[in-house]
Amino acid sequence: MGVKLGILGLGTVGTGTVQLLQDAVGRHPLLQEIEIYRVGVRSLDKPREVQLPSAVITTDLESIVNDPEVDILVEVMGGLEPARSLILQAIKNGKHVVTANKAAIARFGAEIFTAANEAGVYVMLEAAVGGGIPVIQPLKQALSVNRIHTVTGIVNGTTNYILTRMQTEGSDFSDVLADAQRLGYAEADPTADVDGLDAGDKIAILASLAFDGRIKLEDVYCEGIRQVSQTDIAYAEKLGYVIKLLAIANNQANDTSKLSVRVHPTFVPKAHPLASINGVYNAILVEGEPIGQVMFFGPGAGAGATASAVTSDILSLVAALKSNTTAPNPLLSCRHEEYSQIAPISELLTRFYARFLTKDQAGVIGQLGTCFGNHGVSIESIVQTGFQGELAEIVVVTHDVREGEFRQALAEIKSLSAIDSIPSILRVL
Numbered sequence: 001m002g003v004k005l006g007i008l009g010l011g012t013v014g015t016g017t018v019q020l021l022q023d024a025v026g027r028h029p030l031l032q033e034i035e036i037y038r039v040g041v042r043s044l045d046k047p048r049e050v051q052l053p054s055a056v057i058t059t060d061l062e063s064i065v066n067d068p069e070v071d072i073l074v075e076v077m078g079g080l081e082p083a084r085s086l087i088l089q090a091i092k093n094g095k096h097v098v099t100a101n102k103a104a105i106a107r108f109g110a111e112i113f114t115a116a117n118e119a120g121v122y123v124m125l126e127a128a129v130g131g132g133i134p135v136i137q138p139l140k141q142a143l144s145v146n147r148i149h150t151v152t153g154i155v156n157g158t159t160n161y162i163l164t165r166m167q168t169e170g171s172d173f174s175d176v177l178a179d180a181q182r183l184g185y186a187e188a189d190p191t192a193d194v195d196g197l198d199a200g201d202k203i204a205i206l207a208s209l210a211f212d213g214r215i216k217l218e219d220v221y222c223e224g225i226r227q228v229s230q231t232d233i234a235y236a237e238k239l240g241y242v243i244k245l246l247a248i249a250n251n252q253a254n255d256t257s258k259l260s261v262r263v264h265p266t267f268v269p270k271a272h273p274l275a276s277i278n279g280v281y282n283a284i285l286v287e288g289e290p291i292g293q294v295m296f297f298g299p300g301a302g303a304g305a306t307a308s309a310v311t312s313d314i315l316s317l318v319a320a321l322k323s324n325t326t327a328p329n330p331l332l333s334c335r336h337e338e339y340s341q342i343a344p345i346s347e348l349l350t351r352f353y354a355r356f357l358t359k360d361q362a363g364v365i366g367q368l369g370t371c372f373g374n375h376g377v378s379i380e381s382i383v384q385t386g387f388q389g390e391l392a393e394i395v396v397v398t399h400d401v402r403e404g405e406f407r408q409a410l411a412e413i414k415s416l417s418a419i420d421s422i423p424s425i426l427r428v429l
């Protein structure tokens with residue numbers, strides 16, 4: 001007897017998944033045992049790129065999660081509600097779940113995984129982080145014997161695509177965003193991509209797996225790429241860096257009982273392995289003991305790549321359903337229940353790049369140095385290379401400093417009469 005799927009959503013990811021399942025020859029033989037039994041959409045009239053019997057497609061999503069014939073629910077509709085309620089209802093009905101929905105998992109993961117453990121079903125989410133890159137399963141299985149201390153990722157395809165084209169072609173932010181939307185990379189509301197929120201959801205999920213504790217999303221610091229300008233891209237290039245939106249989770253340097261979990265555009269040294277990850281590609285660098293460094297690289301968004309991850313999760317569940325055991329597999333289920341302690345961003349120890357526009361007068365660099373010195377901020381380099389109209393442009397790169405102290409120094413600097421503005425402040429890896 002085949003395994004019956006109920007699929008919620010037939011957009012970019014749903015269509016890619018159906019295409020993959022309908023083209024099973026030459027792939028894993030278990031795929032041929034899967035039946036696309038029901039598919040839920042919003043509109044029946046929309047033209048579709050896949051052919052399915054009309055009786056399979058419905059707008060009644062509740063009827064899918066309540067259908068006793070459905071073995072596995074595949075949630076690829078996105079959004080918070082009704083996705084959350086439908087997932088919970090499917091779990092209550094004893095169905096395993098595959099989801100690509102990082103937004104729902106990052107917010108409702110505790111509720112969803114608790115319900116799944118109680119019901120004895122699995123919730124699989126490989127597609128939720130890094131699109132097609134296998135990273136969830138390695139963290140849950142192959143890497144789980146390591147003590148991980150840092151996860152650093154480029155985990156949003158849309159912003160990496162935008163930054164890459166801004167850097168290589170000097171393109172305009174809004175034109176490139178439109179291309180990312182056309183290519184199916186961006187979220188329904190691309191604000192989630194551009195403002196770092198999608199990457200925030202993803203690093204919360206990665207941190208919970210890597211550090212074995214639940215993460216409250218409100219503790220994740222998120223900054224997006226809106227403020228990244230062509231001027232900063234040019235300075236980064238001159239100084240030997242590229243700008244990447246990084247999602248980072250690590251043990252806090254000065255208090256290892258706490259984690260630092262954050263997303264922000266970052267100056268990445270050109271020699272760093274993440275500096276060469278371009279376009280829609282994602283990469284996740286995991287560092288731990290005893291493995292050292294391991295990096296996962298691949299397409300982070302798009303129909304085919306994400307369908308690969310969704311379908312591999314379906315396959316794992318088909319295999320679990322076919323095994324004759326009812327005992328839960330601890331490598332598939334979620335095992336942590338405690339919340340990790342997250343340090344506020346003010347406690348972060350990092351280097352900074354800051355760009356100042358100042359009056360063109362003698363002694364400004366000295367005044368900046370004095371303010372930084374007053375707050376224990378040590379400067380790695382300070383250069384005045386150009387002008388913006390009448391104003392001199394001064395660029396500072398610091399050594400490692402506690403963010404709170406750096407911000408105090410900036411507050412003092414802002415009060416100097418010679419300072420016009422501080423157009424950019426970016427962290428340096």
Ligand SMILES: NC(=O)C1=CN([C@@H]2O[C@H](COP(=O)(O)OP(=O)(O)OC[C@H]3O[C@@H](n4cnc5c(N)ncnc54)[C@H](OP(=O)(O)O)[C@@H]3O)[C@@H](O)[C@H]2O)C=CC1
Nearest residue numbers: 009010011012013041042043076077078100101301302306
């Ligand atoms: N696109 C990507 O590259 C990736 C996406 N994801 C995640 O996958 C999920 C799906 O994304 P994507 O495929 O891009 O989204 P799309 O917007 O392309 O597709 C969403 C699908 O869900 C259906 N749908 C949405 N809301 C409802 C509703 N209330 N009732 C009925 N049907 C509904 C839509 O129906 P209709 O077609 O009728 O409008 C559509 O078929 C999201 O959680 C996203 O974050 C994860 C990794 C990569």
Ligand SMILES: N[C@@H](CC=O)C(=O)O
Nearest residue numbers: 156157158185187301
């Ligand atoms: N919008 C997301 C899609 C994949 O998760 C991205 O751009 O990475």
Ligand code: NA
Nearest residue numbers: 126129131133
């Ligand atoms: Na993945």
